[in-house]
Amino acid sequence: MSEDQFPYKLYQINRTILQMLRDRKYIVSKEQLEMKFPEFREQNNDLSRTSLELLATKIDDPSIQILVFFPEDEKVSVEMIRSYVEKMKGESVARAILILQRSLSHYSKKFITKLAPEIIIETFFEFELLVNITEHQLVPKHEVLSEEESKVLLKRYRVKPTQLPRIKVTDPVARYLGLRRGQIVKITRPSETAGRYVCYRFVV
Structure with missing residues (x-):
């Protein structure tokens, strides 16, 4: 070089x-x-x-x-x-x-x-x-929920964390954000019909 x-x-x-x-x-x-x-x-x-x-x-x-x-x-x-x-x-x-x-x-x-x-x-x-992989157009926005936000989410949908879709700590975006097992991350994707689509994943 x-x-x-x-x-x-x-x-x-x-x-x-x-x-x-x-x-x-x-x-x-x-x-x-x-x-x-x-x-x-x-x-x-x-x-x-x-x-x-x-x-x-x-x-x-x-x-x-x-x-x-x-x-x-x-x-x-x-x-x-x-x-x-x-x-x-x-x-x-x-x-x-x-x-x-x-x-x-x-x-x-x-x-x-x-x-x-x-x-x-x-x-x-x-x-x-x-x-920066998070700036790629195909990578949706990831946001880590606080403990309080996680509690509100789980109570609203009446689910346990383990019932949510999962994301591994080895996932490239999870590594970028320094996610820890047990956290919940909010993922926002663009949608042609709804404008945006939001889902939540449990870090494993």
Whole structure:
């Protein structure tokens, strides 16, 4: 990859991450979201992935934060993940996103799994973040219901959560939104007859 392609790729990935955090209801500034490539390149002229590391805070709960790590090395070792965990603990952060250039080893995956539920580390490959999948015209709008909204919905339709259609946590949009098992998501699709069609799915 040429020097010109490299920073533009990082620009695309960084933009998608910022949009993802915004859609998960974390604080992201308008300036960050609207930053153009020339400004991004000027701010990151060392072409470093690690310089893109960021910490974001939930809009409605300042005690909830998330860290985003951009490892410089293609191979992310267990030792490297341990260092990220130590940083998370130092910042009192329980959730992080790890942007990977290549697949994790079996031992690294196992280590991340063992950290849950106290420490949650989500992983995304760089190529998955070159575009924002939720902006695709074929992807309907997904909205996570709050606990109160979920209770009202279930009471209105007199159903149990498990009686709703399901969506897996491994679904691409579910991963983008950071959905957890047990949540309910509202999906709004365009309809030629009704204008829009709304359905609800239970996260499994």
